[in-house]
Amino acid sequence: MGERCAYGVCMECERTAGSRPGGDATGDDAFDVFARACPSRATLEHVTGKWGSLTLTALAESGCRFNELRRRVDGVSEKMLSQTLHALERDGLVHREAQPVNPPRVDYRLTPLGHAVAERLLALIGLVEERMPEVLAAREAYDGRRGESAGTPAGRGGR
Numbered sequence: 001m002g003e004r005c006a007y008g009v010c011m012e013c014e015r016t017a018g019s020r021p022g023g024d025a026t027g028d029d030a031f032d033v034f035a036r037a038c039p040s041r042a043t044l045e046h047v048t049g050k051w052g053s054l055t056l057t058a059l060a061e062s063g064c065r066f067n068e069l070r071r072r073v074d075g076v077s078e079k080m081l082s083q084t085l086h087a088l089e090r091d092g093l094v095h096r097e098a099q100p101v102n103p104p105r106v107d108y109r110l111t112p113l114g115h116a117v118a119e120r121l122l123a124l125i126g127l128v129e130e131r132m133p134e135v136l137a138a139r140e141a142y143d144g145r146r147g148e149s150a151g152t153p154a155g156r157g158g159r
Contacts, residue, residue, distance in 0.1 A: 043091050051076050051084040053121050056093060056110065060118040063109030093117055 031040040046052045051073065058064075058072040070081050085108060088094040093114035099105040110118055128135075 046084075046087045046091055047093070047117055047121070049084075051080055052088060053125075055081065055084050055088065056114060056118045057121050057125060059094065059108060059110045060115065060122060063107050065105065065107055069108060088114070 032038050033040045033044050047056065054073045055069065058069055066081070070076060070078065073081065085094055085096065089096050092111055095109050095111050097107045099107065
């Protein structure tokens with residue numbers, strides 16, 4: 001097992017920082033999402049997972065309450081939204097504010113870091129939505145090729 005830093009992160013992150021674009025060996029940019037033990041990998045999972053990306057972008061317009069957010073992110077369960085919000089709050093992307101009223105009221109909004117991440121996610125979502133005709137055409141072509149060659153070994157995975 002490799003040497004560990006105060007955060008329990010494999011020191012490989014720091015050793016490879018200087019070899020990455022934009023990285024330096026001082027530790028200021030010592031995170032490497034490709035390193036198994038690097039905490040940036042978990043944050044990337046939280047941000048790019050289906051519910052994380054939808055939650056962040058739903059909060060980009062304005063803050064809202066839990067049930068408003070649940071309605072906006074169609075299909076997310078109460079449990080999954082709660083877990084997602086906890087993870088994003090822990091990563092410093094979402095701010096949770098409990099109002100001292102009866103019945104209880106909890107508002108969620110993006111932090112400045114959350115806004116920066118959501119801005120990039122919205123650009124990616126825009127690109128995906130804009131290029132969906134190409135994606136659908138590629139899927140149709142792929143499915144057509146798979147259907148035509150279903151009887152050959154290549155049609156069953158190409159192994």
